[in-house]
Amino acid sequence: MNLFPGLLENMVLAAIPAVGFGLVFNVPRHALIYCALGGAIGRGGRFLLMGTLDMPLAWATLLAAAAVSLLGVYVAQRMRAHPKVFTVAAMIPMIPGVPIFKALIAVAQMQEKGTTDELLATALQSGLTAGFVVAALAIGLAVPGLLFYRRRPVV
Amino acid sequence: MIPVSSHGKPSPGGLSEPEQRTATRLCVETGILLLQHGAESALVETVTRRLGLALGVERMEIAILANAIVVTSLSERHCITTVRRNVDRGVNMHMVTEVQRAMLDVEAGRLDVTGYEARLAAIRPLRYPRWLVSLMIGLSCACFARLAKADLPGCGLAFVAATAAMYIRLFIAQLHFNPLVNFFVSAFVATSISGQGVLHKIGAKPEIAMATCVLLFVPGFPLINSVSDMVKGYMNTGLSRGMGALLLSAATCAGILLAMSVWHLWGWL
Numbered sequence: 001m002n003l004f005p006g007l008l009e010n011m012v013l014a015a016i017p018a019v020g021f022g023l024v025f026n027v028p029r030h031a032l033i034y035c036a037l038g039g040a041i042g043r044g045g046r047f048l049l050m051g052t053l054d055m056p057l058a059w060a061t062l063l064a065a066a067a068v069s070l071l072g073v074y075v076a077q078r079m080r081a082h083p084k085v086f087t088v089a090a091m092i093p094m095i096p097g098v099p100i101f102k103a104l105i106a107v108a109q110m111q112e113k114g115t116t117d118e119l120l121a122t123a124l125q126s127g128l129t130a131g132f133v134v135a136a137l138a139i140g141l142a143v144p145g146l147l148f149y150r151r152r153p154v155v
Numbered sequence: 156m157i158p159v160s161s162h163g164k165p166s167p168g169g170l171s172e173p174e175q176r177t178a179t180r181l182c183v184e185t186g187i188l189l190l191q192h193g194a195e196s197a198l199v200e201t202v203t204r205r206l207g208l209a210l211g212v213e214r215m216e217i218a219i220l221a222n223a224i225v226v227t228s229l230s231e232r233h234c235i236t237t238v239r240r241n242v243d244r245g246v247n248m249h250m251v252t253e254v255q256r257a258m259l260d261v262e263a264g265r266l267d268v269t270g271y272e273a274r275l276a277a278i279r280p281l282r283y284p285r286w287l288v289s290l291m292i293g294l295s296c297a298c299f300a301r302l303a304k305a306d307l308p309g310c311g312l313a314f315v316a317a318t319a320a321m322y323i324r325l326f327i328a329q330l331h332f333n334p335l336v337n338f339f340v341s342a343f344v345a346t347s348i349s350g351q352g353v354l355h356k357i358g359a360k361p362e363i364a365m366a367t368c369v370l371l372f373v374p375g376f377p378l379i380n381s382v383s384d385m386v387k388g389y390m391n392t393g394l395s396r397g398m399g400a401l402l403l404s405a406a407t408c409a410g411i412l413l414a415m416s417v418w419h420l421w422g423w424l
């Protein structure tokens with residue numbers, strides 16, 4: 001029960017960046033609401049999976065992205081537009097931005113000040129997290145195509 | 156190929172040569188529009204092929220390269236091949252939606268060749284106003300800071316830094332600078348602004364604002380497109396998109412590092 005405030009906070013705080021980046025990607029106005037919903041469901045789903053089942057970050061991300069993508073197919077068929085039009089913006093709150101920059105900065109510092117165990121560990125750990133989560137997001141979004149729409153287009 | 160059938164006359168069941176030429180040109184224009192505005196390769200290929208078939212071509216072959224698209228149409232034993240170079244116009248999902256809807260209308264028989272051509276020429280890509288995008292991105296980065304457990308002053312700092320950086324990024328993009336230069340400069344500005352919070356001790360953990368105010372530079376769309384291209388078998392576009400995203404991140408990183416050494420900030424690593 002004490003997961004609920006955290007869940008609500010995660011969902012609200014994810015919906016806003018999803019719309020924000022939807023504007024950067026010039027998502028049509030009527031689809032922005034689906035960016036917000038997708039962002040909230042994705043981030044909230046991942047929060048629940050990690051909080052209740054102790055699922056690792058990458059697997060939880062994969063399942064959350066797949067759930068958003070499946071719901072996206074339903075919306076897309078009614079909207080007559082490809083689901084990626086709004087599902088990618090919905091994935092933005094789950095993109096591992098801080099790990100990407102952490103890894104790159106650690107690499108730059110290794111070049112400048114010499115390699116230490118801490119820098120190497122930061123670079124590897126953050127870089128791997130970033131790579132695995134991005135792969136999980138993309139594969140999760142591809143799930144409807146991989147499982148159900150194998151030889152036919154979604155829209 | 157040697158012209159076997161007569162020029163200009165519609166051959167039974169197939170397209171005449173001028174008709175096939177028009178259809179091929181429309182297909183390649185469609186493909187390049189999608190590619191320019193950030194559609195993934197699988198979508199570019201299916202939409203282009205379906206359009207060609209709907210316009211009466213027997214078979215369509217599409218090859219998507221890192222920065223070009225090749226379309227070949229086959230009709231009545233005639234091949235017409237054409238290439239278009241791709242210049243990145245920035246992600247625009249409105250454009251992708253409109254082009255795909257026009258294709259769907261051709262497929263459903265609601266549009267003919269001339270109608271489709273007019274429809275394609277009439278699409279004006281949607282651009283949200285710069286101030287609105289900047290404010291929303293500032294708000295988004297404030298949300299990211301809150302998700303990373305920043306306090307209210309920290310979120311405010313992330314909001315100010317990200318709003319200013321996004322405005323500068325859109326302004327520089329309008330001047331047609333290389334995106335790498337753009338990201339480098341804007342990331343320097345973002346870190347410089349949020350770094351003031353660390354120097355003047357604003358809030359409990361201003362380092363969080365420093366880390367989250369640069370999240371607007373994460374090339375999320377190219378990263379996701381890169382992996383989905385590779386998963387769906389488009390290795391070359393996937394690799395080039397991934398490399399492009401990595402380069403943009405590296406340029407951002409260089410901007411952050413420059414700001415860190417100018418202001419002597421070694422906080423958030």
